[in-house]
Amino acid sequence: RADAQARTARSQALAARAVEQLPLDPEESILLALQAINEESTAEAENALIRAVQTSRVSAYLIGHTDSVEDVAYRPDGKEIATVGVDGTLRFWTVDGAESMSLTVPGGELRAVAYSPDGSAIAVGAEDGRARVYDTATHTLRYETAAADSHTKAIKDITFSGDGTLLATASGDKEVRIWNAQSGELNQPLPGHTDEVYGIAFAPASKNPPGMLLLASAGLDGRIIIWDVAGGFALREIRWSTPVHDVAFSPDGSFMATGAQDNLVVLWDTAPGDVEQWVPLYRLPGHTGWVRKVEFSPDGRTLASSSWDNTARLWDTVAGRTIQSLAGSKGWVYGLAFAPDGRSLVTSSIDGYGRIWNVANEQDLMIERAYGVSNDVRIHSLAYSGDGRYLATGGFDNTARLWDAATHEPLRPFLHYDVVYDVSLSADGSRLLTASADRSAIVWDTATGEPVVEFLRHNTTINSGVISRDGRVAVTGGADGETRVWDATSGAELRHWNDCAGQVFGVAMARDDRRIAIACGDSRIYLRTVDGDERIDLPDEHGAEVTGVAFSTDGRYLVSASKDQTAVVWDLESRQVSRRLSGHANRVHNAAFSPDGTQVATASWDKTVRLWALDQSGSYRNFSGAADRVIDVAFNPVRGEFATAAYDGAVRFYLLDQEELKQLARRKVVRPLTPAECELVPDGRGCAGIDAPP
Incomplete structure (x- = not known):
């Protein structure tokens, strides 16, 4: 017993340390959480691992360089990544992080790499001051610039x-040089900086x-020079303080x-045609070390920066604010590049690794924002088809959407005139019911995207709706307190009840396609059947708005969610409370049973x-998250996962x-816990390191 208590204490201590490290080093957090679970699978340990995996955006490591990785590039078709390093190698990688090819390039340390716009060539810049261009199909040298x-x-x-005809290089010799990208012949030098030129x-x-052909250069002399390459002269010099x-x-x-070296990322308004009118739009603080590289996403909405504070950061270019800090590198972060689809970012670091980060707003346990319109598009509802093939979502852009549940690819939109508050799919996914603030519910054919039955009407907003598994019956609940049962094939109204003194916030149907549960704003829960008028009143256990209800798969239990910050599991045979689920810090808006009925998931306004x-x-x-x-x-219903919708x-x-x-956690780490990290466990006892994944 004493040993068990000690294991529990060590597990909890490791879990606490894992949570502390989340903002500093998600990789260490994962390692500590894994060790905590190895000690004992406590709730604290599992929660710590979930949070660590959620926080870590690393999807793959590029492992192969023997020294600092200086720069990275994505091939324009998004099918390959290239890195260069101090070890003098140019390495090619799959987008999953597997090394496919390595070239030893003459000239010593390699500092820069870039693909041509068509992806047929790749250029590298070396310590000897020469540029070398390789054919990406044969990996043979096309040319090197003359010494x-x-x-x-x-x-x-x-x-x-942009047209691939010119190649530009920036050097520690204070010059920018322009080359013929096909032959490697020097077109012209662009002298003007008085110190090393780091960026172009x-x-x-x-x-x-x-x-004209505009090019910008950035140097250690604190100058940003805007050049007309066609004319060979500077149009403007911007003096910076560092x-x-x-x-x-x-x-x-x-x-x-x-x-720059003031640790700032600066976003400039370059919309005016006259370069003299270009002015700083946002000064973006956040890095605690010098900023080394900046790179825009393909859609221009996100800016990435790398820094000597061992992080990369993502910035919203419209709002001028930080989106995410990508921590975990064990040294300065140098190069960075977005994938052509904008969903991944690859970085290089002095620690010898390249890292591929999932930056599509969410990560491995999640998918990208479902709507991709803006951060203001709230998602209010979601539902799976009974066969698990489809997922439907509804939200504040007046649209429901159907997704492939396995690939998370969008399949089809379904439009309303106002917010879509609820969605429900038949068992085979052939029918979709949408309930909207436009006072209508619609039954859709998901294959064609056309309505089967339009405008099942209430006099006010329809808050909730459910379609039977066979797609023949629909139930809707409105802000008018009414619950209506419909023939989902003809649109005929079958039943009409005024049970709730307040709004109907939720309706649910058991798998027998007969029993109905109604969640009311007056704190009551009622049970009905689609083919009768008998009403069963469950005890008023919430004392506050009931916002959602759901049946268990076997129909023996019901779970209700409430503004009182709890969910209640009901035994429908005894009509009594079986379990009260307390602990959320705000309203529990909805709840659902796992397919096997052994677990309940609750969705809350406390953001968890x-x-x-x-x-x-x-x-x-x-x-x-x-x-x-x-x-x-x-x-x-068929895969070991659940989905959530959030505002x-x-x-x-x-x-x-x-x-x-x-x-999944082990795929996000490349090392074991060190003895020093184990020593930081609060109880003072060390832990055994775990093996890093192969």
Whole structure:
């Protein structure tokens, strides 16, 4: 017994330490949480692992360089990644992180790499000041710049013009040089900086005045110079207060970004055609070390920066605010590049690793924001089809959407005139019911996207709706307190009840397609049947608005969610409370049973989801990550996961199986716990390191 208590204490101590490390080093958090579970699978340990995996955005490591990885690039088709490093190698990787090819390049340390716009060539810049261009199909050298024309010091940056005809290099010899990208012949040098030039970027074609080709350069002399490459002269010199390391243009040319030794990322308004009118739009603090690189996402809405504070950061270019800090590198972060689809970011670090980060707003346990419209599009509801093939969502953009539940690919939208408050799918996914604030519910054919039955009407907002598994009956609940039963094939009204003194916030149908549960704003819960008028009143156990109800798969139990911050599990045979689930810090908006009936998930306005065990342990797992209220939750009936809908505009998917979670966690780390990290456990006892994944 004493040993068991000691294991529990060690597990809890490791879990607490894992949570403390989350903002500093998600990788260490994962390692500590895994060790905590190895000690004993306590609720604290599992919750810590869930949070650590959620926080870590690393999807793969690029392991192969023997020294600092200096720069990275995505091939324009998104099918390959290239890295260069101090070890003098150019390495090619699959987008899953597997090394596919390695070339030893002459010239010593490699500092810069860039693909041509068509992806047929790749250029590298070396310590000897020469640029070398390789064919990406054969991995053979096309050319190297002549020694007599090349830089006298290391190349710090390299890039192709948008049309692929020119190659630009920036060097520690204080110059920018422009080359013929096909032959490697020197077109012209661009002298003007008085110290090392660290960053260069061609402006997109839309920014070029007639007859001009714009290029920006950033140097340690604190100058940002805007050049007309066609004319060979500087159009403008911008003096900054500290050395400037990098410069980049957004794809549409509306913005320019710079990163400097004042630890600031600066976003410039470059919309005016006259470069003299370009001015700082946002000064973005957050990094605690020098900013080394800046890079725009393909849509221009996100800016990435790398820093000597061992992090990369993501910034919202519209709002001028930080989105996410990507922590975990064990040294300065140098290069970075977005995938062409914007969903991944690859970084390079002095610690010898490249890292691929999932930056599609959510990560492995989740998918990207379901709507992709803006962060303001709230998702209010979701539901799976009975066969688990489809997921439907509804939200504040007046639209329901159908998704492939396995791939998370969007299949079809369904439009209303106002907010879609609820969605429900038939067992085979062929029918979708949508309930809307436009006072209508619609039954849709999901294959064609056409209505089968339109405008099942209430006099006010329809808050909730459910369609039977066979797709023949629909039930709707409205803000008018009315519950209506409909023939879902003809639209005929079958039943009409005025049970609730307040709004009907939720309706649910048992798998027998007969029994109905009604959740009322007056704190009451009523049971009905689709083919009769008998009403069963459950005791008033909430004393506050009941906002959601759901039947267990076997129909023996019902769970209700309430404004009173609890969910209640009801035994429908005795009509008494079987379990009260307390602990949320705000309204529980919805709840759902797992397919096997052993667990209940609750979605709360406290921005969390809890997964409750219905056994004697009464334990729960806590899932955080939402930036706003979590409104709905649903279990995939055939896969070990559940999904949530939140007002931050995201649909999130969570794994149920601990072994799957541990496997996912191990894919996000490349090392074991160190003895020093184990010594930090609060009880003073060390822990055994765990093996890093192969």
